[in-house]
Amino acid sequence: MADDRRSVLVLTNSRDVTADVVLRVLAERGVPTVRLDPGVDLHAGSSLTALHSTGGQHGTLRTPSRVLDLLRVRSVWVRRASPYEGPSELDAQERRFAAAQSLWGAGGMLASLPGAHYVNHPWANRAAEYKPVQLAAARRHGFRLPDTLITNELRAAQEFASGQDNGVVYKPLWNTAYEVDGEPHQVWVREVRAGELTAGVEVCPHLFQAKVDKAFDVRLTVVGERMFAIRIDSPDLDWRHRQDLMEAATVAVPEEVARAVMAYLGELRLVYSAFDFAVTAAGAWYFLECNPNGQWAWQPPETTDAITRAIADQLQRGSDT
Template identity: 70%
Template sequence: MTATYRTGDQRGTLHTPSRELDLTEVCSVWTRRPSPFQGPSELDEQDRRFAGSQSLWGFGGILASLPGAHYVNHPWDNRPAEYKPAQLAAAQRSGFWVPSTLIMNDPDKARQFAAHRTGGVVYKPLWNTPYKVDGQAQQVWVREVRAHEITAAVANCPHLFQAKVEKAFDVRLTAVGNRLFAVRIDSPDLDWRRRQSLMECTPIVVPARAARSVSAYLTISRLAFGVFDFAVTAAGDWYFLECNPNGQWAWQPDSITDSIAHAVADRLQKGPETGRGCRRG
């Protein structure tokens, strides 16, 4: 990769094994969980770490600052949008129903929080950190906890405890700009991700209030794309759980998956909902 900058001009070229790309011709970028930059394997650990860091700030910086390109989503907007506290703050500002949530590293406060929530409390990790037991990868699922189960180990790092929503079902909503695609998820588990073979997914209409809040959330978080999770009560209240700016959607029913894929392609080809196409020259 090569990039040049001078007064009134910016140019660049990306060479790959299959083609050469003029970076000034790039009008849309789909960012999908890129792997970290790694230095050449033949280097020692320190030099490899240095090369990887320079690649992030050099090549990563070039790809994230293409002139006039439309990003779905911009990598510099994706990262802050992945923080759970930032998601909860944006959800509040957007008008979503938000379950009472406590993030802290004080065992006593955690026990008090759990003891005063008659409907129950759940724990969820703030980040999906890789974890192994006897060499086997483990997943920390969302689970219900009681006050007496909270130990002094909570003091080691921040924990997220949240009032349990008495839900009738879950909803996974994928937003591509102002186009929303939602499925109702019926599962016997508190965390439907745990045994996906047992869940049932059916398309569902998004209520006007939730749609307005989704639009506000994307604007606040500077996102063109987001995957939202909701817990829906029997009364029809959609409680915000999280929004993953790089969430998965291809596991949903074919009709929904096809619609999302076309919406993403349209967004990349046509740009934002401004009537301006993706054109150069």
């Protein structure tokens, strides 16, 4: 049985309103919580200390309002922490040095708290964010996959695009910050033709995927063994583009998909994940990707509330060991 005095540590930025929703539920339940954005707060009055010796391990997190024994952390929720960066008053070289030391030092301390339950462990998150890893794991566990090519070879990309009867879409391998004329610019999933592909493909690997003749999309959010699926009907290929135009409603998850989901999460050591599927008129679910730290509070109110409480349950429960 978890000690009710043990705290939940939430690693996220100060603007994360999604985390606020879960923190309110934990507060209602009387679960103590500590919020930390290590990439920012460790330069603004907070500190981390860890002592390792033959006799044991000790550690302390100090914030302007709390002192936390790191050996008594119940759970760690790895949400949306800021990147590790050095203090702004340092020159560029010193900032790079400080940022690297923070990542490997503070990041390592926060990833190695004995007995803590991670949702998700940061190293599991990072490994599961690679799309080639996702596709390989999905295939191993029996998901249907659209034919997918990842290449920096122009000829291979053109031949692949020419060979797909229903067309091909391009999607970035990582959601990288991008600007056009100084304004933030989102790279959406979009359809491409072989004749549009240029030598720009050779600059870096690109992901091309056979376009699924879908009837609708599904976002499946998983917390532990609990699944929350919504059907998304949108006029856009990428429903994220204009979310105000999409319609969402709960949908049942086929048993074979549910089994594959749990096997996938078990292999990649994930407690939480957000899966995206394209579903055909015949009812075939095609795996598109799985974001191990995907957003979820934009969903219908009843689904958002259920996910909120499922995450709070995980954090409150803590480790089984």
